[in-house]
Amino acid sequence: VSTTTFGWLVLLFPLLGTVVIGAGFRVFSVPARTAGWIGTGAIFLSFLAALGALISLQGHSAEHRQLVSSLWEYASTAGIDAQMSILLDPLSVFMILVVTGVSTMIHLYSVSYLDRDRGFARYFSYLNFFVFSMLLLVLAGNFLLLIVGWAFVGAASYLLISFWYRRTTATTAGIKAFVINVVGDVGLVLGTYFLFKHTGTLDFLQAFKQAPNVFTSGEADVVAGCLLLLVGAFAKSAQIPLHTWLPDAMEGPTPVSALIHAATMVTAGVYLIARMHPFFELAPAAQDVGAAIGCATLVIAATIALTQTDIKRVIAYSTMSQIGYMIMGVSVGAYAAGMFHLMTHAFFKALLFMAAGSIIGAMAGEQSLDRMKGFRRALPFTFACFLIGGLALSGIPPFSGFFSKDDILLVTGELGGWHWALYALGYLGAFMTAIYTFRMIFRAFYGGEPVPEATELEHGHPHHALQPTNPATGEVEDTDVGFPGPVHAIAERALPMKVAMSVLAVGAVGAGLIQIPEVDSVVEKFLAPSFVGSSLYTVHTKNGVLVLGLILGTLLGLAGIAIAWRIWGRQTDIPALLRARFSAAYSLSFHKWYFDEAIDFAVVRPARAFGSFAASTFEPGFVEGTLIGGATSIVRAGSASVRAIQTGLLRYYAALLLLGVAGLGLYFLLQT
Amino acid sequence: MSIAWYLSVSAIVFCTGAFGVMTRRNPLVVLLCLELMLNGANLALIAFSRMWGNGDGQILAIVVMIVAACEVCIGLGMIVAIHRRHLPIDVDELRELQG
Numbered sequence: 225v226s227t228t229t230f231g232w233l234v235l236l237f238p239l240l241g242t243v244v245i246g247a248g249f250r251v252f253s254v255p256a257r258t259a260g261w262i263g264t265g266a267i268f269l270s271f272l273a274a275l276g277a278l279i280s281l282q283g284h285s286a287e288h289r290q291l292v293s294s295l296w297e298y299a300s301t302a303g304i305d306a307q308m309s310i311l312l313d314p315l316s317v318f319m320i321l322v323v324t325g326v327s328t329m330i331h332l333y334s335v336s337y338l339d340r341d342r343g344f345a346r347y348f349s350y351l352n353f354f355v356f357s358m359l360l361l362v363l364a365g366n367f368l369l370l371i372v373g374w375a376f377v378g379a380a381s382y383l384l385i386s387f388w389y390r391r392t393t394a395t396t397a398g399i400k401a402f403v404i405n406v407v408g409d410v411g412l413v414l415g416t417y418f419l420f421k422h423t424g425t426l427d428f429l430q431a432f433k434q435a436p437n438v439f440t441s442g443e444a445d446v447v448a449g450c451l452l453l454l455v456g457a458f459a460k461s462a463q464i465p466l467h468t469w470l471p472d473a474m475e476g477p478t479p480v481s482a483l484i485h486a487a488t489m490v491t492a493g494v495y496l497i498a499r500m501h502p503f504f505e506l507a508p509a510a511q512d513v514g515a516a517i518g519c520a521t522l523v524i525a526a527t528i529a530l531t532q533t534d535i536k537r538v539i540a541y542s543t544m545s546q547i548g549y550m551i552m553g554v555s556v557g558a559y560a561a562g563m564f565h566l567m568t569h570a571f572f573k574a575l576l577f578m579a580a581g582s583i584i585g586a587m588a589g590e591q592s593l594d595r596m597k598g599f600r601r602a603l604p605f606t607f608a609c610f611l612i613g614g615l616a617l618s619g620i621p622p623f624s625g626f627f628s629k630d631d632i633l634l635v636t637g638e639l640g641g642w643h644w645a646l647y648a649l650g651y652l653g654a655f656m657t658a659i660y661t662f663r664m665i666f667r668a669f670y671g672g673e674p675v676p677e678a679t680e681l682e683h684g685h686p687h688h689a690l691q692p693t694n695p696a697t698g699e700v701e702d703t704d705v706g707f708p709g710p711v712h713a714i715a716e717r718a719l720p721m722k723v724a725m726s727v728l729a730v731g732a733v734g735a736g737l738i739q740i741p742e743v744d745s746v747v748e749k750f751l752a753p754s755f756v757g758s759s760l761y762t763v764h765t766k767n768g769v770l771v772l773g774l775i776l777g778t779l780l781g782l783a784g785i786a787i788a789w790r791i792w793g794r795q796t797d798i799p800a801l802l803r804a805r806f807s808a809a810y811s812l813s814f815h816k817w818y819f820d821e822a823i824d825f826a827v828v829r830p831a832r833a834f835g836s837f838a839a840s841t842f843e844p845g846f847v848e849g850t851l852i853g854g855a856t857s858i859v860r861a862g863s864a865s866v867r868a869i870q871t872g873l874l875r876y877y878a879a880l881l882l883l884g885v886a887g888l889g890l891y892f893l894l895q896t
Numbered sequence: 897m898s899i900a901w902y903l904s905v906s907a908i909v910f911c912t913g914a915f916g917v918m919t920r921r922n923p924l925v926v927l928l929c930l931e932l933m934l935n936g937a938n939l940a941l942i943a944f945s946r947m948w949g950n951g952d953g954q955i956l957a958i959v960v961m962i963v964a965a966c967e968v969c970i971g972l973g974m975i976v977a978i979h980r981r982h983l984p985i986d987v988d989e990l991r992e993l994q995g
Contacts, residue, residue, distance in 0.1 A: 872991030874926070878917045 227284070228293030230277035231312045231363055234270050234320050238356035241266030242349050249345035260335035263348035267331050267355055271324035278317050289313055289753040290429060292365050299368075306426050309365035315754035318563060318747075319362040319495055326487035326570045327355045329724040333578050334479040336718035337585070341477075341709035347387060351483065354380035358488040362495060366426040367416045370496075374412055374456065377492060378405035381484050385476040390706030393696045397472040404469040408459025412496075415452030418445050419503060432502040432757065439506045450503050450510030453496060457514075461493030461547045463521045468820050470544055474536040474591075475696070477708070478581030481536060485543045486573035491566050494550040498559045501758055505557070514555030515636075519646045522548030524817055526656035530663065531813040533593045534695075535580050538664050542617060543573055545653060549632050552646060557760025558635035560748035564739050565632055567747070568624035571731035572616035578715070578725050579610040583668055585712035587677050588689040593667045598674030602681035606715050607669050609725045614665050616732040618658035618781045621774075624736030629654060630777045631739065637773065651780055658784025663792050672795030686714060902943035910936030921986050923978070927971045934964045 244266075245259045281289055294309035310316075331351060338347050357380045361373030379402070386398030420426060422445060423434040439446040457463070462470035470490070474481055484490065497504060497514060504511050522545045529541035546569045553562030584591055586603055600607045616623035619630065629650075637647040677687040692701045692708065703710035715721040738746040791798045803810050812818070869880075909932055916929030938957045945953025978985060 870994060872994030874987040874990070875918050875921070878914075882914055882918070 225276065225280070226293075227277055227280040227291050227312050228310065230273045230280060231291075231293065231310045231316075231320075232295075233273035234277065234324065235310070235356065235359055235363060237266045237270040237273065238352045238359060241352035242356060245345055245352065246349035249349065257335055257339065257344075259345035259348045260331070260338075263352050264328065264331040264335060266352055267324060267328045270355070270359070271321075271328050274317065274320040274324045277312060278321060281312060281314065281317055286753050287756075292427070292429060294365070303424060304426065305366075306368040307366060309369065309427070310363040311365035311428055312363070313754045314751045315495075315498060315563070316362050318567070318751060319491075320359055322491075322567050322570050323355065323358050323362060323488050326574050326728070327351075327358075327483060329728050330479050330483045330487070330574060330578075332720045333482070333581075333724040334477075336720045337479050337581060337713045338477060338709065339713060339718075340711040342703075342705035343387065347477070350380060350383045350387065351480075354384060354483065354488070358492070361492055365428055367420065367428070367431070368426050371409070371412055371416065374460070374492065375409050377460070377489050378402060378409060381405065381473070381489055384480045384484065385473045387476055387480065388707055390704075391475065391694055391701070393694060394475040397469070397475040401469040401473050404459050404466050407466060408456040411452045411455025411459065415449045415454075415456065418449030418452060421445065428499070435502040435506060436757075439503075441506050442508060443506070446503055447507040447509050450500070450507040451513060453500055453503075454510060454514055454517075457493030457496045457551070458517065459493075460496075461490050461551060462544050463493065463517050463548065463551055464524060465819065465823070467521065467525070467544055468816075468823060471532075471537045471540045471816070474534065474540050478536065478577060478584060481540070482574045482577035482581070485540060486577055487570040490543060490547050491550070491570070494547065494554055494562055494566055497551065497554040498563060501554075501557075501559060501755060501760075504555070505759060511555050511557070515552045515643070515646060518548045518550070518552030518555055519649050520548075521545065522552065522653040523649050523656075526653045526660065527813050528816050529660040530656060531810060532816075534591045535583065535593050535596070535664060535668065536577070536591055538593070538660060539573070539576050539580055542576075542657065542660065543569075545657060546573065546617070548653070549629060549650065552636065552650070553632035556636050556639055556643060556646070557758070558632050559755055559758070559760075560739075560745070560751050561628065561631035561635055563751060564747040565625075565628035568616065568628040568732070568735045571728050571735055572613045572623070572625055575609055575725060575728040575732050576613035576617065578721065578728065579606045579613060582606040582713075582715040582721065582725075583610075585714040586681055586687065588687045588712050589692065589695055589708060590677075590689075591695045593664065596668040596675060597671045597678070598669065599678045599681075600669040602674065602678040603669075603714065603716060605722060605725070609715070609729050610665055610669070612729045612732050614661045616736075617661050618784060619654050619777050620658075620781045620785075621778055622733075622736065624732055624734070626774075626777060626781075627736035627740055630773045633777075634773050651776055654777060655780040655784050658781045659788050662785045662788035666788055666792040670793055681714075686712070686717070688712075899943055899947050903940055906936045906939035906943065908936075909933075909939060912936075921988050923971070923975050923985060923987055926987060927968060927975075930967065930971075931964060934960055 241263050245262055249259065281291070284291070290311065290313040292309055292311050294307040296308050298306040298308050300306070331348070334347065334351065338344055341347065354377070357373055357376030359373075361370060361377055364370040364373050382398045382402040382405075385401050386395045388394045416426075419431065422438040423431040425431050425434065435446075455466075459466040470485060473484065476484070504514070525541045525544035525548060529538050529545065532538045532541060546565070550562045550565050550569070553559075553565060582603060583596065583599060583606060586599065586606075587596060590596075612623070616625040619626045621627075633647055633650040633654075636643050636650065674682070680687055692703050692710070693699060694701055701707045713721060715725055738744065739748060791802070815821070913929045913932030913934075913936060916932065917926055920926055920929060938960050941953040941957045941960070943953075945951060945957075975985070978990070983990065
């Protein structure tokens with residue numbers, strides 16, 4: 225079986241899963257969980273195919289590791305050469321491995337987590353569709369297919385975020401995510417246009433080959449194209465200022481958050497920049513913008529995460545922050561480091577979301593950290609997983625996040641100049657990461673006497689809410705279709721969840737070992753064939769920065785944990801004192817830097833004001849009065865004049881006919 | 897004999913017919929006048945046919961006769977129908993199709 229056949233199989237299985245579950249949802253929801261196992265199996269097969277692709281790709285020599293396969297010609301007109309083609313190179317194979325691997329675990333987790341939800345089959349159909357879209361995005365061999373996958377991912381995220389569609393908060397969050405993603409889609413399409421205008425081809429490999437010939441470095445069109453691509457990347461990867469959808473998207477079921485916001489969708493922007501590196505390297509201005517925005521996002525998101533009380537939102541902001549590192553990394557040319565962080569992040573972030581889901585299950589849907597305390601004895605397994613994920617996220621050696629984050633910052637620092645500012649801010653972000661991560665852990669698992677839910681669970685009685693409510697608004701809800709199901713799952717009592725979390729925990733602990741600087745740069749060597757022409761992709765020379773970074777990262781992480789323990793480890797009044805002392809900073813952080821308000825003020829309100837202005841003045845006067853009224857009165861007047869000819873008098877018609885014929889005859893006579 | 901004579905007769909017959917169609921009100925007479933017009937045209941066709949020395953015009957004339965026969969069939973049928981319904985036999989009175 226050839227490498228590209230494996231690539232097609234990777235795409236085929238999730239698509240089949242979607243169709244089979246979607247078409248047969250009545251059949252497959254009868255023996256409970258069937259749909260879930262089909263969905264999980266489809267993604268697992270896809271993962272196996274991805275492994276096959278990896279093995280078969282390594283069988284080629286390094287120069288021949290960029291394989292294109294085209295099924296048919298999509299459109300070939302007027303200079304457009306759109307093919308139904310996929311590209312398998314180390315970069316895309318790396319991505320499909322991460323996506324399918326983590327998605328398999330998330331599907332497995334969902335089998336238990338959404339077990340009693342009435343929308344079970346629908347859920348797995350959407351979930352498979354989401355994975356299919358993401359794989360299409362990653363495997364696309366040309367710009368057209370990339371845009372298709374990009375838009376599919378946006379649509380699938382809308383479906384999944386609004387999965388509990390009777391919840392108003394969930395549907396508005398879904399719409400918000402979709403609208404902001406469409407802004408990104410527009411950026412991607414326009415950016416593609418700018419690049420296509422010069423390269424004249426949609427095919428990736430040909431376009432990349434053309435890039436140095438048709439563009440000079442820093443030329444206006446390539447910079448504009450790359451900036452527009454960045455708009456797309458920022459919207460998908462939740463970078464400032466297009467990030468506001470991500471925290472709201474926590475309205476979806478927790479495994480969805482793990483899938484969309486850990487492993488797949490939000491990493492699409494990182495992948496895009498890495499994939500488009502031949503263009504970005506010709507547009508240093510766009511690279512600088514990407515690095516600066518990534519850095520700003522990682523700091524701002526970290527400060528917001530310090531004060532949020534919704535456990536999932538804290539993790540969501542930490543995702544934003546970590547994606548900020550990746551965007552910064554791939555923007556400064558640290559492609560391998562960025563992709564490496566993408567992989568480790570996928571493991572530990574999915575793990576954190578799953579563990580959070582387990583706590584939320586134990587709290588019967590409640591997500592506020594204010595209500596959680598002392599869960600460590602009630603949920604020992606979840607606690608262990610959360611701790612592993614938290615240590616990896618905080619960058620404590622030897623957990624995976626330690627190596628990947630430092631790798632990015634190392635390359636950034638080596639570039640010198642103003643990149644030192646990014647380097648310093650990166651470590652500031654790492655410090656805050658440790659604080660907010662362990663704030664979350666200490667508040668949920670320590671923090672004094674356990675809450676009643678935890679005590680009950682220690683005695684073997686999982687908590688059930690008297691009335692199911694929406695954690696965001698407190699509204700009383702049904703458990704019927706379109707709402708969360710009646711029973712909440714915790715990892716301690718559900719084997720599939722336990723298995724999924726254990727696998728990811730192993731990844732979160734050990735994945736960092738595959739790329740230890742100066743020891744075994746596995747990722748860097750593996751990805752190298754994808755970045756042959758890159759001037760920035762070099763194996764980095766060692767200097768003092770390397771050791772400095774590793775030590776600095778460790779110390780900052782440990783310091784952050786110590787501070788978090790001091791503040792939130794026990795029941796103290798330090799948090800209240802801090803709140804009072806730094807009330808301005810606190811409210812800035814608590815209100816998420818007022819981004820929602822700013823966007824509301826700058827975009828939503830003017831648009832709404834213009835809309836109502838148009839509805840009240842423009843529409844009655846111009847549209848209805850002039851356009852529609854004018855058109856109808858013209859037609860009416862015209863038909864009135866034509867109607868007058870229809871007298872019903874036969875002789876009159878005959879006379880007209882004769883006159884007409886005579887006129888025609890006369891005309892032709894005069895012509896000759 | 898010059899073709900002009902034939903064409904003159906044809907034109908006179910045609911114009912007589914046309915005049916009749918436009919001025920008379922009895923549908924029967926209108927039909928008669930239509931026949932006159934068709935025959936005026938036929939006369940011209942046959943005259944030209946003779947002039948060129950081939951049969952095309954004559955064939956066309958036969959076609960016109962067939963059309964005329966059909967037209968008379970329908971026209972007379974309509975007149976009979978009008979009569980049966982006790983409607984006025986007057987084309988000026990039958991003007992329901994006024995716009």
